[in-house]
Amino acid sequence: MTAAAAPADAVEPAAGPAAVEPSRTVAVVGTGTMGQGIAQVALVAGHPVRLYDAVPGRAEEAALAVAGRLDRLVAKGRMTATERDAAQKRLRPAARLAELADAALVVEAVVERLDVKQELFGQLEAVVPGDCLLATNTSSLPVTAIAGALRHPGRFLGLHFFNPAPLLPLVEVVRGHATDEAAAERARATVTVWGKTPVSCADTPGFLVNRLARPFYAEAFRVYEERAADPATIDAVLRECGGFAMGPFELTDLIGQDVNNAVTHSVYEAFFHDPKFTPSLAQGRLVQAGRLGRKTGQGWYDHAEDAPAPEPHTAQPCPAPTEVGCGPGLAGPAAVLPQLIEEAGIKVVRGGAGAGIVLPGGTELCLTDGRGPAAGARIEFDLALDYRACARVALAPSATAPGEDLAAAVGLFQALGKRVSVIGDVPGMIVARTVALLVDFAEDAAGREVAGREDVDTAMRLGVNYPLGPLAWGQELGADWVAGLLRNMDHEYPGGRYAACRSLRRRAAVKESLL
Numbered sequence: 239m240t241a242a243a244a245p246a247d248a249v250e251p252a253a254g255p256a257a258v259e260p261s262r263t264v265a266v267v268g269t270g271t272m273g274q275g276i277a278q279v280a281l282v283a284g285h286p287v288r289l290y291d292a293v294p295g296r297a298e299e300a301a302l303a304v305a306g307r308l309d310r311l312v313a314k315g316r317m318t319a320t321e322r323d324a325a326q327k328r329l330r331p332a333a334r335l336a337e338l339a340d341a342a343l344v345v346e347a348v349v350e351r352l353d354v355k356q357e358l359f360g361q362l363e364a365v366v367p368g369d370c371l372l373a374t375n376t377s378s379l380p381v382t383a384i385a386g387a388l389r390h391p392g393r394f395l396g397l398h399f400f401n402p403a404p405l406l407p408l409v410e411v412v413r414g415h416a417t418d419e420a421a422a423e424r425a426r427a428t429v430t431v432w433g434k435t436p437v438s439c440a441d442t443p444g445f446l447v448n449r450l451a452r453p454f455y456a457e458a459f460r461v462y463e464e465r466a467a468d469p470a471t472i473d474a475v476l477r478e479c480g481g482f483a484m485g486p487f488e489l490t491d492l493i494g495q496d497v498n499n500a501v502t503h504s505v506y507e508a509f510f511h512d513p514k515f516t517p518s519l520a521q522g523r524l525v526q527a528g529r530l531g532r533k534t535g536q537g538w539y540d541h542a543e544d545a546p547a548p549e550p551h552t553a554q555p556c557p558a559p560t561e562v563g564c565g566p567g568l569a570g571p572a573a574v575l576p577q578l579i580e581e582a583g584i585k586v587v588r589g590g591a592g593a594g595i596v597l598p599g600g601t602e603l604c605l606t607d608g609r610g611p612a613a614g615a616r617i618e619f620d621l622a623l624d625y626r627a628c629a630r631v632a633l634a635p636s637a638t639a640p641g642e643d644l645a646a647a648v649g650l651f652q653a654l655g656k657r658v659s660v661i662g663d664v665p666g667m668i669v670a671r672t673v674a675l676l677v678d679f680a681e682d683a684a685g686r687e688v689a690g691r692e693d694v695d696t697a698m699r700l701g702v703n704y705p706l707g708p709l710a711w712g713q714e715l716g717a718d719w720v721a722g723l724l725r726n727m728d729h730e731y732p733g734g735r736y737a738a739c740r741s742l743r744r745r746a747a748v749k750e751s752l753l
Contacts, residue, residue: 257427258371260284262342265332265366267291267358269300272375273347275403278307280345281325282317282404283432288341290332292348297331304329307404341366343428345397347375355379356387363388371425373397377448378504381414381441392418395425398445399434400701407435408700410445435700437693443508446689447701448501450708452515453675455498458486458668459518466634466662467551469538474550475659478630480669481623481705487538491531495524495538513735514679550630553658556649561585562603565592570719572605574625582653595650601643603650606634606667608674608726608736615639617647618663621670621715623705630657634667665730666723674723676704677712678742684709685741712742721746 258264264280266273269291281287281304289297289304305326311317317325332338344362348354359372366372372394374384385391396412409429413422426436439446458472467475473485490498499521506515524530524537531537539548564576564586575595576586590596594604597617606618617639620632631651635644648658661667666674680698684691695707712720721743727736738746 256424257431258285258342258424260431262286263288263338263340265290265338265341265344267335267338267344267346267362268348268375269296270347272399272401272403273345274300274304274307275401276345276347276375276399277329278304278404279399279432279434280343281308281329282311284328286328286330288330288332288338290335290338294333297333301329301331335361335365338362339365339367341370343371343373343425345373345375350376350378352379352383355384359384359394360387363390369393371395371421371428373425375399377445378501380443380508381412382416385414385416391416393421395422396441396445397425397429400447406700407433408447408697409434409436410447410697410701411436411438412441412445413438414441435696437689437697439689439693439697440687442683442686442688444501444505446683446694446697449505449688450676450679450683450694450698451702452502452505453672453679454482454702455486455490455502455521456516456518457666457672457675459520461661461664461668461671462487463518463520464662464664466664467632467659467668470548471550471632471659471661472668473548474630475620475632475661475668476672478657479620479622479628479632480673481628483703483705490521491537491539491541493531494533495521495530499525513733514675516735551659551661552630553648553652553660555652556645558582558584558649558653559598559646561587561598562650563587563590563592563596565590565594565596568592568594568604570605571621571715572619572625578626578654579650584650584653597643597646597650599640599643599646601639601647603647606665606670606723608666608671608723608730610665610730611636611663615643617644618667619647619651620667621673623669625654628656630659632659632661632668634661634663636663666727670723671727673708673711673715674720674727675736676708677715677720678724678739680708681712681717681742681745682739685739685744717742717745717748 264285265288266277267290269289277287289300291297308322312319312322374396381396385394395417398410400406400408411426429436469487473487476482476485502517509515529536532541535541580586592602594602597603601615603617615638616636618634622628633647651658680694684694691709695709698704699707721738724736724738
């Protein structure tokens, strides 16, 4: 006797974290760029794939587009013609949701509207089998809210792919309030088999990447708003000194100012106007003016074909001093500088009580610590990912720093093989304030168990291509150094934006107690 099939609304107990079998169907609902990319990933992994779109004819168009993507893989030698032909036979457009009845996983990539997604998953719940995982690719809506109208929300979760899905490795596996742990583990195992790197996180505004990346944009925009540096210089310092692949001005021009600004506003609203997530007025003005970046030809930069490439401020060559002093306070991230200076043939006289390098005119050259403009003669230099390898260093002189000492500081770093950008005297400069807040945001997420510490760092390295995970970066810098810089900045900018989170303060206190 043949066993009767389980009714569609009967959810079967999960067998464990085994991945969805390649023989089982994966359905993708919503056939825009992201939907097509997710379909391609599942198809290449060996699954039968069904494409559905509410607009008649769109699923058929998407199937042809995905087939074209496979042709290009063959042309590039990344897939054989035999593999392509087999994949194309597994790809089928669906005219009705009922045709998804055999799906083991449905991934939705439709418009970012809560009511639309809730209605769609309510319909799907009545169609798919009881062991089918239901997943949303939302980047801005709460997974818990989408699942709120379902009869069986335990099998529902977020699978947030990054665009373009076939190329970018990261997938955020988002657990809603009612998501069963077995469902989340099965989804994580599935995307791992697909060749992706999953990170697990709780259902929090922005999930991991969009939440933790906000300071990268916000601090650069704030430095610009304070007129301490122009966009090209800020971008160059973050790239060539901080080690980031792109600066925030060029990156948001690529993403689209409207898109990036909307994400910032969404996270700001979801966190009830927490000052740490305050949007940028300058970016808002760009959006209002229709200057959205590359797609409109103008954003922070002019993207016309004949427009000159933006040039950062770079100091002219200056003679290097023959001798500098060095106090015992030059430690932490900048401790390697005396060695680099000596390797460049400049004499270093050790001693004194200073916290930095003493220039021939007596002005102290020191790593920024987040304090405001100095009352006396002082020149700050910015944090670098690696002072030996970096190509650029930023300097910020106080109002009373002698011009000849600024020239000596410029010449000193030029002798180390660095380009030098001189910026306004702004607390925390550029890289230091950005990295300190990235560390703080990451510590806060880990402390609140939004995600594990390893997943936090993996998300930021793979999702936004940071040179280091922020928690690893914080460990290198020292929690006490990061917390101290933020404490000083919080004094300069009262209101909570720079107040260190409890997790970071606790780590700093533990380190200080061991000294």
